Amino acid sequence: MKKSVFYHAGCPVCVSAEHDIISLIGKSNVEVVHLGEQKTLIDEAEQFGVSSVPALITPNGNVLHINFGASLTDLKA
Amino acid sequence: MKKSVFYHAGCPVCVSAEHDIISLIGKSNVEVVHLGEQKTLIDEAEQFGVSSVPALITPNGNVLHINFGASLTDLKA
Numbered sequence: 001m002k003k004s005v006f007y008h009a010g011c012p013v014c015v016s017a018e019h020d021i022i023s024l025i026g027k028s029n030v031e032v033v034h035l036g037e038q039k040t041l042i043d044e045a046e047q048f049g050v051s052s053v054p055a056l057i058t059p060n061g062n063v064l065h066i067n068f069g070a071s072l073t074d075l076k077a
Numbered sequence: 078m079k080k081s082v083f084y085h086a087g088c089p090v091c092v093s094a095e096h097d098i099i100s101l102i103g104k105s106n107v108e109v110v111h112l113g114e115q116k117t118l119i120d121e122a123e124q125f126g127v128s129s130v131p132a133l134i135t136p137n138g139n140v141l142h143i144n145f146g147a148s149l150t151d152l153k154a
Binding site: 065 | 081093094097098100101102106135136137139140141142143144145
């Protein structure tokens, strides 16, 4: 299976969701990207349709916004 | 593993998220509850912390609100 990508920014909501997603899907099936530390990837995330974190991109390219931690606009600031 | 519970209300956002979640986690690991058809379960969902659908309750009781289809308040109407 192609990997899912989990975008987060280190916020408490993100960390909690990350634990949940990894325990549901399995660590080896998820690539975790910290947009607070890798700001160059924010534009790429936006192109995938991500508007806030935490968010999960499924292997078929759908975006699941999970709860709400921060908007990408805030991360750019 | 204890099952997750996926709450939805048949809306397009819900159906799309349901497909994604089932393909990520596996059909046998998710109990799907249609709150539009089983309105008596809305109160129970609220007690778990669900405020909108689609939402997933993880086996350890955390609530993941996934995207946004409808609020539980609207479902009660």
